[in-house]
Amino acid sequence: MNKTYLCGLTVEEIFGLIGTGGFEFKHAVAIAGTIYKKGSVGLEQTSKIPKRLKAFLGDVSQPGFYSPSASEVSSDGTVKYLFRTLVGKQFETVFLPGLRRNTVCVSTQAGCRMGCPFCATGKYGFHGNLSAGDIVNQVISIPFAGKITHIVLMGMGEPLDNLENVLKACNIITAEWGMAFSPRNITVSTVGIPHAVEEFLKRSNCNLALSLYSPFADERIRIIPAERVFPAGEIIRVMKNYPLKKKRRLSIAYVMMDGINDTDRHLDELIAMLKDTGIRVNLLPYHPVKDDINRSSGEERMQFFKHNLVVSGISASIRKSRGADISAACGLLASGF
Numbered sequence: 001m002n003k004t005y006l007c008g009l010t011v012e013e014i015f016g017l018i019g020t021g022g023f024e025f026k027h028a029v030a031i032a033g034t035i036y037k038k039g040s041v042g043l044e045q046t047s048k049i050p051k052r053l054k055a056f057l058g059d060v061s062q063p064g065f066y067s068p069s070a071s072e073v074s075s076d077g078t079v080k081y082l083f084r085t086l087v088g089k090q091f092e093t094v095f096l097p098g099l100r101r102n103t104v105c106v107s108t109q110a111g112c113r114m115g116c117p118f119c120a121t122g123k124y125g126f127h128g129n130l131s132a133g134d135i136v137n138q139v140i141s142i143p144f145a146g147k148i149t150h151i152v153l154m155g156m157g158e159p160l161d162n163l164e165n166v167l168k169a170c171n172i173i174t175a176e177w178g179m180a181f182s183p184r185n186i187t188v189s190t191v192g193i194p195h196a197v198e199e200f201l202k203r204s205n206c207n208l209a210l211s212l213y214s215p216f217a218d219e220r221i222r223i224i225p226a227e228r229v230f231p232a233g234e235i236i237r238v239m240k241n242y243p244l245k246k247k248r249r250l251s252i253a254y255v256m257m258d259g260i261n262d263t264d265r266h267l268d269e270l271i272a273m274l275k276d277t278g279i280r281v282n283l284l285p286y287h288p289v290k291d292d293i294n295r296s297s298g299e300e301r302m303q304f305f306k307h308n309l310v311v312s313g314i315s316a317s318i319r320k321s322r323g324a325d326i327s328a329a330c331g332l333l334a335s336g337f
Contacts, residue, residue, distance in 0.1 A: 005064025008133020011177045021056045036178045078323030092333045093138040103150040106138045109157025120334040129162040135169035154189040160196035192235035207249040215269040240277040251280045256297035271312045280315035287329045
């Protein structure tokens, strides 16, 4: 008999599993709260679940959690983990400790099929979608799980290319019966798929970040092939016109490359594109992959961009690079342990 993995199930799905044994919805709530807040050990130890139900679960299910198979620590304290799913797919997860927040950067696919040439994950290729359970497991099964304050779905893969599993994982992570994280502390990053962006905004309260690269379509298409089918201008229009709930954040991730997308011309167009939209900008340093002659913009240039965006009424910040020495920074994840 094939047993169902509990990790990745909603409370309704857990009830569907145990309801056949005569158990009540309140028992499904107790199971969900226990596994998503305390993992498989909590399921064994809790007194909220009757012994008969524990025995029933043992017959029809298994927890579905699995630990990292390897890890590497950066000089700045960042930790990169290698996971192998229960069916053998490999992907990486990154933990970024900080003074005020501890963030886990979660993968949504093993590899990626967007084909962006400056991204190591794109060069690694596409090896399959991760299930909702695989996504949630990354938050629960790293050694620092109890210290996590923020979750970003910015690891390997294009989240909106795996929309249903991402939405389900976000539901589990934010639900009171699940992990009970605030949606304001969850951010999903995308290169942009308009219909999926609309679905995500409608069906989730989590934050959304669009990876732009360049405000000019003819330049963006060379680096983000999805621009050919899914123009950034259309995605920004969707983001701009969507009615936002209080404190939900929509943003642009702008990776800055020296002499390529950091000119005054790019800055002026970026301001024209985003002025009066309420969309903020995160400026990121570029991390070259192997044999890449391109380099990141300097600190002074990044500060210049930030200053001019802010004085134009656009909220902007510079994101500090973390974990580059262990290939854990943005664009460097490629299951390269």
